[in-house]
Amino acid sequence: MDDAIGLHSATHLAGDAAWIAGAIALAYAIGLALSWILQRLGRRSTLLHHVADLTRRPLRATLVVIAASAAVRRTVDISASWRSWADHALVIALIATITWMIASLVRVAEREVISRFAGGDEGLTDADRHRRKIKTQVLTLRRIAVAIIVILGVAAALMTFPSFSDIGKTLFASAGVLTVVAGLAAQTSLGSVFAGIQIAFSDAIRVGDVVVLEDEWGRIEEITLTYVVVHLWDERRLVLPCTYFTSTPFQNWTRNATELLGTAELDVDFTVPFDAMRTELDRLLHANPLWDGRVGVLQVTDAVEGRVRVRMLVSASNAGQLFDLRCDVREGMVSWLQRTNPGAMPRQRLEHQSDVSRKPQNDVAQNGKSQADSGLFSGSFEADRRSRAFDADLASVRYDGG
Numbered sequence: 001m002d003d004a005i006g007l008h009s010a011t012h013l014a015g016d017a018a019w020i021a022g023a024i025a026l027a028y029a030i031g032l033a034l035s036w037i038l039q040r041l042g043r044r045s046t047l048l049h050h051v052a053d054l055t056r057r058p059l060r061a062t063l064v065v066i067a068a069s070a071a072v073r074r075t076v077d078i079s080a081s082w083r084s085w086a087d088h089a090l091v092i093a094l095i096a097t098i099t100w101m102i103a104s105l106v107r108v109a110e111r112e113v114i115s116r117f118a119g120g121d122e123g124l125t126d127a128d129r130h131r132r133k134i135k136t137q138v139l140t141l142r143r144i145a146v147a148i149i150v151i152l153g154v155a156a157a158l159m160t161f162p163s164f165s166d167i168g169k170t171l172f173a174s175a176g177v178l179t180v181v182a183g184l185a186a187q188t189s190l191g192s193v194f195a196g197i198q199i200a201f202s203d204a205i206r207v208g209d210v211v212v213l214e215d216e217w218g219r220i221e222e223i224t225l226t227y228v229v230v231h232l233w234d235e236r237r238l239v240l241p242c243t244y245f246t247s248t249p250f251q252n253w254t255r256n257a258t259e260l261l262g263t264a265e266l267d268v269d270f271t272v273p274f275d276a277m278r279t280e281l282d283r284l285l286h287a288n289p290l291w292d293g294r295v296g297v298l299q300v301t302d303a304v305e306g307r308v309r310v311r312m313l314v315s316a317s318n319a320g321q322l323f324d325l326r327c328d329v330r331e332g333m334v335s336w337l338q339r340t341n342p343g344a345m346p347r348q349r350l351e352h353q354s355d356v357s358r359k360p361q362n363d364v365a366q367n368g369k370s371q372a373d374s375g376l377f378s379g380s381f382e383a384d385r386r387s388r389a390f391d392a393d394l395a396s397v398r399y400d401g402g
Contacts, residue, residue, distance in 0.1 A: 015119065020072060020157065024064050027067030031044045031064070032060070038056075046112070058097060061097045068090060092157050093159050095156050099152075103146045110138055124221070130210070140206070151183075193226060193242075207221070210252075211250055213244075214240075228240050228244070242306055264314065265301075268345065268346060270303070271343055275340065296315070298310060298311070299313070306344070307346055
């Protein structure tokens with residue numbers, strides 16, 4: 001008798017499992033069909049393409065959980081020992097999949113806004129800077145929205161537990177202490193979050209801006225609520241907290257415009273022909289496609305210690321082109337000096353002065369020409385005369401005193 005009951009229970013359990021598995025398989029098939037339809041329609045609509053691309057997994061997961069929940073409630077006896085916790089687990093899973101779906105729809109909205117208002121390459125015009133600004137703000141709003149959705153999803157899942165109300169009462173009873181503790185513990189994190197929001201909407205930096213910070217040159221690659229990623233010129237990534245950009249000075253080379261001025265300096269000899277050097281600089285600039293034609297000046301900024309410092313001021317449309325232009329101008333000017341004016345390269349002079357070079361001065365003194373006396377009572381005729389007069393006065397004083 002017991003064996004028959006056990007066999008009947010096993011058969012009934014196997015049947016329930018088969019019904020649940022069939023419902024899950026059917027829901028997954030429906031999800032595949034909906035994704036295929038959306039992909040076909042997405043060929044004509046970018047919005048549907050984004051929906052199909054970003055929501056296919058959460059859509060299938062949601063359909064599977066709904067189907068499993070319906071199958072469990074229809075086939076499993078309510079008196080079964082595992083029915084209650086299964087229903088609870090499926091409710092939590094449904095909340096999680098719906099949260100996933102809503103977050104995916106937020107990403108769809110983000111991609112659609114970026115494609116319409118902030119699409120295209122990161123260029124150098126005012127319109128391109130406006131697109132980068134919109135992209136930065138949309139990315140920040142999407143992260144905030146996803147964070148709020150996840151928090152609400154977790155709160156909804158906690159509400160399914162009967163003891164949550166008691167936990168809530170306990171939390172509210174100690175709200176004062178918890179607020180102080182949480183505020184102290186999350187002070188840095190909250191500061192970074194608010195700094196990230198401030199960066200996104202103050203337009204201090206945008207995704208794609210060229211910045212100089214920590215003695216490094218790079219481009220803003222990513223802005224989150226807590227940190228900023230800077231793609232450095234040598235392919236490294238510099239990760240800085242958002243509070244860095246609100247408390248530390250830094251250079252933004254593309255905030256309002258991308259055009260920049262740069263210098264290339266050379267130390268040359270005093271014999272360098274400046275007019276010919278300016279002509280060569282003009283030729284180098286006109287032959288270089290990196291020069292934007294705005295500024296091309298050669299100036300002498302210093303002339304000390306046997307050298308002349310020449311500064312060549314040039315301009316380019318952006319930071320990368322300016323760096324290459326400065327290198328080209330410096331290399332071209334050095335090659336020109338080596339080729340046409342090797343004597344104008346920096347050199348050091350050593351001059352030795354012999355006794356013969358000082359002979360005319362001695363001759364002047366010996367010829368009786370006026371010169372400054374080197375002593376008061378010796379060394380010249382006038383000094384000797386003063387010495388004899390001084391000795392005579394001294395002798396008469398001694399005689400009168402004696």
